[in-house]
Amino acid sequence: MMDPLGCLPRLKELFEILDAKLSEIDCAINNSADPDTDGLFDQSEYYVGIGLVAAQQYLGEVATFSRIGKDKAYKLGPRHRSGIPYAKAINSAANYWKHEAEWWEDLDRMNDSNSKTMIHVGVIADSEHYQLSNFLFALSNNKEIKLKCMIPIITEWLSALSS
Template sequence: MFLKFGDQYSDGELGRLCELLELLDLKLSDVHNKISDSTDPDSEGLLDKGEYFIGVGFVAMQQYMIETLLFTGIDKGKAYSLGPVHSSNMPYASLINAAANWWKHEAEWWNAGEIAENNRTYPKISLVADSNEYQLSNVLASICSSSGFSLMGVVPFLIEWRKSVDEARSPR
């Protein structure tokens, strides 16, 4: 939830999200350094470790978006269509939501053999991820293509999305 005073936002949830994303980015930086020093980062589990931290970050962003919608009267489906749009023509909010769902449910989908069947998340992720491996790393790289590889690089898109949510709820 956020408050607005004139043109300024008060958003404690965004502050907490940024604090967590900064911690996760530190962990990602550590993983990146270890990958650079490794002869076989995949076998050492470093790529999976990075993917894990990225997944946690996307889930935290998803939680932030849900909390932002409190008291707005805007349905999640509509809300995820608002805000800035990725080069794939998918709204960033929808992509972030899909990445969070991917991280939370991928293992059960693989286990059930349903990764691409009856799944609304897979087409969104595959549209942006360049590979069938480490999809969340690829999504993050695609989102942050010009600002480096960090979860904090997604925050400007969340801020623009919040502004779009605010405008969508305001009477015109």
């Protein structure tokens, strides 16, 4: 099942746009005496989050139209060395970005699904700080913080859907 909706080129284009912004931020980080205080890591986290939500949307649409269902579809394809399927991890990371503030506001309301989301992101990010950027860095095999590293993962996931 290679891109059944024909949307992968648009996702790639969006990743290119966001990756260009991430490159600008990376340059600023390298030229800053204190990138954390300058808010540069937060900026990077924001653009990574936008890209993760776009990937989540794509995965969700493909899973829905494949008639396999998201729960089953997100278990397919490549996996992190911890065993977590990357499709599920990308979905978790997008949810983390969208809902993290709500969860931290009231940790007592944290449900099992929210806890699993945070665990998936934390295991792959292997960091307690700037988890989405570190998550993406891990997806790129510790090479760079670029959204384009998700394209081979998504492509391999698409292949697993058709198997």
